[in-house]
Amino acid sequence: xxxxLISQPVASYDTTENILLDKKKTNFGGxxxxxxxxxxxxxxxxxxxxxxxxxxxxxxxxxGIGICYGVSLAYYFSHNWTITSNLFILSKYGQxxxxxxxxxxxxxxxxxxxxxxxxxxxKRSDRPLKNKNLSLSYGPLLxxxxxxxxxxxxxxxxxxxxxxxxYSKYDFGLLLGYESNLKIKKRWMCSFSxxxxxxxxxx
Numbered sequence: 001x002x003x004x005l006i007s008q009p010v011a012s013y014d015t016t017e018n019i020l021l022d023k024k025k026t027n028f029g030g031x032x033x034x035x036x037x038x039x040x041x042x043x044x045x046x047x048x049x050x051x052x053x054x055x056x057x058x059x060x061x062x063x064g065i066g067i068c069y070g071v072s073l074a075y076y077f078s079h080n081w082t083i084t085s086n087l088f089i090l091s092k093y094g095q096x097x098x099x100x101x102x103x104x105x106x107x108x109x110x111x112x113x114x115x116x117x118x119x120x121x122x123k124r125s126d127r128p129l130k131n132k133n134l135s136l137s138y139g140p141l142l143x144x145x146x147x148x149x150x151x152x153x154x155x156x157x158x159x160x161x162x163x164x165x166x167y168s169k170y171d172f173g174l175l176l177g178y179e180s181n182l183k184i185k186k187r188w189m190c191s192f193s194x195x196x197x198x199x200x201x202x203x
Contacts, residue, residue: 032189036072036086040197041065042093044110052097059099064109066092068116072191079137082122082181091116091147109155112167112202114147122179138180145197147171173199 043049043063052061070088077083093112100106120143127136148170154163177195184190 030076032072032074032076034072034189036070036088038068038088039065040068040091040093042095042197044093044095048097048099048108049095052099059097062096062098064092064094064096066094068092070116074189074191079126080124082124084118084120084122084141084143086118088114088116088118090114107155107157110152110163111155112152113150114171115150116145116147118145118175118197119143120175124179124181133185135183136180137183138178141175141177141179141193141195143175145173145175145199147173147199147202149202167202171199171202173197173201 041063048059049061051057052059068088068091070086070090072084072086074082074084091114093114095110097108097110098105099108120141122139122141124137124139127138129136149164149167152162152164152167154161175195175197177193179191179193179195181192182190
């Protein structure tokens with residue numbers, strides 16, 4: 001007995017078309033949104049800070065550790081270019097000075113709390129990984145930051161004073177750094193960056 005072979009016609013493989021489809025599948029493309037958390041080590045560039053660096057000074061300048069958190073929105077044009085905006089609902093700056101004033105020891109602490117927007121572009125490169133569900137990219141970032149001062153106070157030996165009048169309500173500056181992104185299954189992204197925030201108005 002003869003058995004008929006049932007077969008399905010196979011479409012021809014168009015090399016150019018399939019390469020373009022593969023590129024579309026692997027592109028980052030589109031928007032990503034999420035939460036952001038950061039730790040910053042700010043330095044206030046004022047006379048007290050400069051004087052503490054003098055070899056003859058008996059005063060000490062101690063930079064604080066500032067916590068910031070907020071929301072992030074990024075648009076990936078391709079593997080090579082990304083525009084990111086980070087809105088920090090709370091961004092803490094500050095510094096502590098240990099000094100002697102007329103023979104009396106003083107612990108002088110300055111606190112500045114901002115709302116802050118970082119807007120920057122990243123020129124990235126890709127690194128292939130063995131796991132096809134993961135993709136890694138990294139590159140330098142360059143942008144600007146805008147800040148709105150919520151409040152500013154100064155504590156001298158535990159006694160607090162409002163010092164908002166010393167500072168402008170708005171600050172702006174330059175953002176430089178390096179960022180890496182780990183993409184997971186095309187839907188999730190973990191971003192890590194280190195950057196310098198050079199304020200040009202208040203700090």
